[in-house]
Amino acid sequence: MTYQEDVENFMKAGDQPIQENLTLNGAQPELYMNLITEEYKETLEAFQEQNMIEVADGLADMVWVIMGMCSSCGIDFEKVWNEVKASNMSKFIDGKAIKNEAGKIMKPESYFHPDIKKALGL
Numbered sequence: 001m002t003y004q005e006d007v008e009n010f011m012k013a014g015d016q017p018i019q020e021n022l023t024l025n026g027a028q029p030e031l032y033m034n035l036i037t038e039e040y041k042e043t044l045e046a047f048q049e050q051n052m053i054e055v056a057d058g059l060a061d062m063v064w065v066i067m068g069m070c071s072s073c074g075i076d077f078e079k080v081w082n083e084v085k086a087s088n089m090s091k092f093i094d095g096k097a098i099k100n101e102a103g104k105i106m107k108p109e110s111y112f113h114p115d116i117k118k119a120l121g122l
């Protein structure tokens with residue numbers, strides 16, 4: 001069971017439609033964007049108060065509403081994640097990062113951008 005599937009079960013139980021096609025229109029993407037903002041603010045506040053329990057709770061809530069946003073917009077999160085992961089991991093050669101003198105991880109020849117279009121099936 002993926003996080004997105006967990007959230008979709010919650011959405012189905014709550015009569016919130018799961019989008020099959022890509023869209024950013026409608027009340028539900030709007031709702032989930034607002035929830036992401038709300039949860040981010042709560043988490044930031046907890047962080048500023050150095051409240052570990054509330055930070056952990058807030059991070060999980062953020063993942064929850066981000067998954068809800070994906071399912072409200074027809075985004076298969078796993079596919080997008082895999083593209084982003086592959087791109088990030090392409091910064092390493094044989095598991096090692098190339099760093100400059102200041103310690104910044106550099107983008108080697110092997111680096112490639114994530115193909116989000118492909119991940120979305122566009």
Ligand SMILES: [Mg+2]
Nearest residue numbers: 039042058061
């Ligand atoms: Mg919360």
